[in-house]
Amino acid sequence: MPDLTPDAAHLAAGLEALSTFVQSAQPGWTRQVFSEPYLASREWTFRRMVEAGLSDVHQDAAGNIVGRLPGQHPELKPLMTGSHTDTVWGGGRFDGMVGVVGAIEAARLIRESGRPLARDLIVVDFLGEEANEFGLSCLGSRAITGELTPGHLDRLGEAAGATLGATMAGFGLDPDQALRLAQPAGSLHAYIELHIEQGPLLEAAGKEIGVVTAIAGIERLLAAFQGRGDHAGTMPMADRHDALLAAAEAVLAVEHEACCAPVHAVSTTGRIEALPGAFNVVPDSARIWAEVRSIDPAWLGGVKGRLAQRIAGLAAARGVETALEWLNDQPPVATTPAVRETIAQAAEAVGASWEAVPSGAGHDAAHLPRLGPIGMIFVPSQGGRSHVPEEFTTTEDTARGVQVLTQTLIALDAQPAIPA
Ligand code: HGY
Numbered sequence: 222m223p224d225l226t227p228d229a230a231h232l233a234a235g236l237e238a239l240s241t242f243v244q245s246a247q248p249g250w251t252r253q254v255f256s257e258p259y260l261a262s263r264e265w266t267f268r269r270m271v272e273a274g275l276s277d278v279h280q281d282a283a284g285n286i287v288g289r290l291p292g293q294h295p296e297l298k299p300l301m302t303g304s305h306t307d308t309v310w311g312g313g314r315f316d317g318m319v320g321v322v323g324a325i326e327a328a329r330l331i332r333e334s335g336r337p338l339a340r341d342l343i344v345v346d347f348l349g350e351e352a353n354e355f356g357l358s359c360l361g362s363r364a365i366t367g368e369l370t371p372g373h374l375d376r377l378g379e380a381a382g383a384t385l386g387a388t389m390a391g392f393g394l395d396p397d398q399a400l401r402l403a404q405p406a407g408s409l410h411a412y413i414e415l416h417i418e419q420g421p422l423l424e425a426a427g428k429e430i431g432v433v434t435a436i437a438g439i440e441r442l443l444a445a446f447q448g449r450g451d452h453a454g455t456m457p458m459a460d461r462h463d464a465l466l467a468a469a470e471a472v473l474a475v476e477h478e479a480c481c482a483p484v485h486a487v488s489t490t491g492r493i494e495a496l497p498g499a500f501n502v503v504p505d506s507a508r509i510w511a512e513v514r515s516i517d518p519a520w521l522g523g524v525k526g527r528l529a530q531r532i533a534g535l536a537a538a539r540g541v542e543t544a545l546e547w548l549n550d551q552p553p554v555a556t557t558p559a560v561r562e563t564i565a566q567a568a569e570a571v572g573a574s575w576e577a578v579p580s581g582a583g584h585d586a587a588h589l590p591r592l593g594p595i596g597m598i599f600v601p602s603q604g605g606r607s608h609v610p611e612e613f614t615t616t617e618d619t620a621r622g623v624q625v626l627t628q629t630l631i632a633l634d635a636q637p638a639i640p641a
C-alpha cells in the first residue's frame with residue numbers, strides 16, 4: 222500500500238512560511254486581500270504548488286491560484302479542493318491556510334504514491350475569502366461559480382478610494398475577464414475543503430475531525446443614521462435627534478434578533494462610527510457595520526425585513542432618518558450527504574474520531590454547490606478561538622485533517638456519480 226502519511230514537518234514549515242507574509246506590526250497576522258504581503262504570498266502559493274508537482278499552475282483572471290494533478294481519465298469530471306490564504310485584520314495563521322497548504326500536501330501525497338487518480342484533481346487558493354471594505358467576501362469562488370456581478374465590481378471602497386473592479390485591476394487582475402470565469406453548472410465531481418473549525422464544538426466533544434453538515438448563510442448590513450447636530454450642553458434631551466443613540470439602539474436590535482432565533486443564529490456589530498465625534502456636540506450622523514448568520518434559511522430570509530423595520534422605527538422615534546444597505550447575500554448551504562458519508566468513512570479508516578458539526582463560519586465551499594457536490598472537513602481550533610492572534614491548531618491535528626482529506630479524495634475519485 223502506498224504511504225499516504227502527510228509530512229507533518231513539511232506542513233508546519235509551510236504554514237510558518239506563509240505566516241511571514243504580514244502587513245503590519247499589528248498583533249496577530251494581517252494579510253488582507255489586495256495588500257502587498259498578500260500579493261507576495263500568492264507567489265509563495267504558486268511555487269508551493271509547482272514544488273508539489275502540480276501542473277498548469279496559474280493565476281486566473283479573478284486572482285485564484287490554480288494547479289492541477291492530472292488523472293488517468295481527464296475526460297471524467299474533476300475533483301477540486303482548496304481554501305483561501307487572506308486573513309482578517311489582526312487574525313490568525315490557520316484560517317484558510319490549513320486548507321490550502323493541506324490541499325497541496327494531499328495532491329503531493331497522491332502524486333508521489335504512484336497511484337494516480339482516475340480524475341484530475343484541481344487545487345485552488347481562492348482570492349479574497351474574508352470580508353472586505355467592498356462588503357463582498359469569497360471573491361474568487363464567486364467568480365468561478367458565476368456569482369461575481371458587474372454591480373459587485375462597481376462597489377466603491379472608502380479606504381481604497383476606488384471600485385472593486387479598479388482595485389482588482391490594480392492588483393494585476395482582469396475584472397472583466399473575471400466576470401466570464403463561471404464554470405458550467407455540475408462540472409465538478411465534488412469539491413472538498415479542509416478548514417479549521419474556528420469554534421469550540423470539536424474540542425468540547427473531544428473529537429478529532431468535524432464532518433460539516435451545513436455552512437451558515439451571512440447577511441451583512443451597512444446602516445446609516447442622519448439626525449441633527451446640536452450643542453451638547455444646551456439642547457434639552459427630549460428635543461434631540463441624536464444619530465448615535467439611534468445607532469446604539471440598532472446594535473442592540475441586531476443582537477436581540479439573533480438571541481431570539483428559534484433554530485440557530487448569531488449576529489455581530491463589528492464597527493460603529495459617529496460624527497463629528499466631539500465631547501460637546503450631539504452626533505448628527507452615525508453608521509454601523511453588522512452581520513447576521515444562520516444555518517436556518519427561513520430565519521435568515523425573514524430577518525432582513527424585521528431588522529429594517531425595527532431599526533427604522535426606533536430611529537424615527539428620535540427623529541433620525543436611516544438608510545440600510547444589505548451587502549453580502551450568502552444563503553445557508555447544506556453539504557452533500559454522500560460526501561459527508563465518505564468523509565466519515567475516511568476518518569474511521571485512519572482511526573480518527575469524528576463528529577457531524579455545522580459551520581457558523583462562512584467558506585468558499587458555500588459557493589461551490591452550483592458546480593457539484595460539496596463537503597468540508599474540520600480540524601479543532603484550540604479554545605474555539607479564531608479571527609484573533611490566539612487562533613491555534615496543532616500540527617498533529619492539521620496532519621490528521623490532511624490524511625482524511627487525502628483518503629476522502631481517493632474514495633470520491635473511485636465513486637461514479639455522487640448523488641446530490
Ligand atoms: O467570516 C467568516 O465566517 C469566515 O471566517 N471568513
Ligand code: MN
Nearest residue numbers: 316317350584
Ligand atoms: Mn476561512
Ligand code: MN
Nearest residue numbers: 309316351608
Ligand atoms: Mn475567516
